Amino acid sequence: MTPDDEAFDRLLDYVETDLGFATSYYDDAYLDRRVSSRMRRTDTEGYDGYLDLLEDDEREQEALLDAFSVNVTSFFRNPEVWEQLRSVLRTLSAERNRVRLWSAACSDGREPYSLSMLALDDPEVDDSAIEITATDIDREILSAARRGVYESTRTTDIGEQLAPLDEYEQYVERDGDRFAVTDAVKDLVSFERHDLINGDPKSNFDLVICRNLFIYIDTEHKLPILETVSKSLSKDGYLVIGKTETLPELLKPAFEPVARRLRIYRKIDSISIQQ
Template identity: 60%
Template structure:
């Protein structure tokens, strides 16, 4: 076993962060960034530091490894297309079941809820399940409070909507709290897309920007879980740089390949 693999094994057993799910070059970039910060050149030296330094460096490392980066209405053109998908669903099914799989801190499922309300859908007929593997991200999601930072302007992100003030309350200059009209449509739950059971009957599943960080061997189990969770004719939306693995491609038809929206076809 190389020093890097020993280090990854230590991180997995001692911190609970499942390094084995992630792409090694991604992990290497993140770990190396922490090593530079601490002035350590060898993986073995960094392992010693983690063993000795205990909570402080471990917490910094976990923060660096978790990729919870997300936005409200991330990739605007996708949301323009999703508005049409929601309107079509409102015409064809009685109640619309949506799953935001790997929802991070909740901005994606709340965007879906705001979009549904903004498109005039009856809130009684819309329910959104939002799941993630990361309990901290889920706690932030349930709170629904978001603050602008130097690199993320929440007001800008909400600018996709004509009247965002209908869906969020301002707190001071920089913070926004999602209001109950929106929160009421969303239920948060922990779910691991690799080891967790598939769900069933969803009309729309968003599984975006999780497979890009995950080791190749786990992409198929994730997409398998997601595809089994969709009803026939249900819609799947992936992240803008993501593609369907060959093994599940035949279960889908591309609705709009440029923006990675697919529909589930019947099993043959």
């Protein structure tokens, strides 16, 4: 271990113990990129120097915790996935009286609201049978999700994100650059805090969508998260992961691909993993 590695470990220990952020679950390279970006912003040299600053400066503690939690999301992220999800929702709606969906790691709500809009939009989906649970570990992002108000900025065009729906205007109240999701869209979604690493599995979901969380989680914790998610699925339930993510080998026998390239799978077997 170099002195630099030791200083990095001291910094992570402080963040975990004193600031309560579970650094050990996250990929070191990811954490290093985030810390380094804060060091550049604060003009600090070396991890020990940054630790000194952090211990004395509550605002920097908040800034670092914000930098660790990556909430990037959008409505209908990867639109081709949502085209396929439309037919998945139709199948579920035809097969079941009640259809329970879980958006796990839902960030500011745009993912579960996209599910809700899709259900309301499609005449072949009985939206009165749809229930969407949306969870995240981050309390602040969940408050934003419950508000359901999104703003176009120089880099984010909310109208463009909603464009996969022909007449998206019926699902939002627009005031210039501000888009407020309507009550009809909100009514299908309930938000709650849930930690996918330490929390218990849920049960009987017909579809779990858990995307773009694994990209920054340490390899050894991906499997327990996917196990939690998979155990939460009903028989023949669907699993959707991020387009750049992969299903661990140990879980593959329990799923058959519905659209392999789009990372949509159907559960064909119960999950029991012995490592």
